Amino acid sequence: MYESYWQKKGDETTVVIPGWQFMSYFSDATRLCWFLEPEFAKQIVRLHNVVGNAVTENRHIVVGTGSTQLFQAALYALSPCAEAEPISVVSAAPYYSSYPLITDCLKSRLYKWAGDARSFSKNGPYIELVTSPNNPDGFARRSVVNGSEGILIHDLAYYWPQYTPISSPANYDLMLFTVSKSTGHAGMRIGWALVKDEDVARKMTKYIEINTIGVSKDSQVRAAKVLKVISDNSEGPNEGDSFFEFSYRVMAKRWKQLREAVQQSGLFSVSDFPPQLCMFLNRVFEPQPAFAWIKCEGDIEDCESFLRGKKILTRGGKHFGVSPKYVRISMLDRDKNYETFVRRLSTIRS
């Protein structure tokens, strides 16, 4: 859905890189995160200040190949290395389906997936993933485990004004962001972490050094340009044409269409979200998540198979740790595909 905005911007975000540039592993050897491009770091801080969605003062920035790599770096950095047993990693269901896969992929002796945070009651240290707004269901979240030895990772991939009202700058110890969901450039594979603790930031940097010896400079330079254009347009005289105005309007339209389709069909339900004031857009609105989290009502037990039969491809609830009566559908596809999806959904009858 973001493609058409960037097409309209034409050459504003075009980046040309001569063959002799960005050849080194290093970006700035004096920095803690030595492979972070200084211009990208500058634009990250600027954009968070413009939008007001995260505190950047006294934070270390660590860049990653997507926030996916940073999540792994965070697990590595936060796991106690002297424990006999791997530390438990939990998240409240429904949780982002990649968390268990990534956590257990290498069967690490450092950390281990321990499932739904709401039913976690083991004593001792644990890592809780807090995704807010949440993938798949779109709700704003806080940590749920009531333990004293919890270490939190806040995945804020969707804490941007096209998806949810920005009520205040997030101010957590370890926050993950990504261009995939903020600007739509998933293919750049760029994410960043804002990290309070210097030691944790150092260990995350070490992990990325061991894993990929840094992060593509070409991608960082391109990401810096895209963030700069977003900030320039948000602050400039043509604010109405800004990236977040555009994407807010597309999401608002799509959610309206989705709710109408759900109502017409009568077979499904979607959640309502409480409206809140967005300090950035200066208006009150209901969250309009990047995913529709749909429940099949009545006696349909496997909603994913049911919808596949109606030519709608979804991801079923079991991937997210809940009932197969639920499915997740992306709200971010190109206009044409989205229109096809809502049309098909609206005509399904029991």
Ligand code: PMP
């Ligand atoms: N966290 C969440 C909650 C996500 O939904 C996604 C993308 N689906 C990611 C992280 C991964 O982002 P990236 O493309 O930056 O690796």
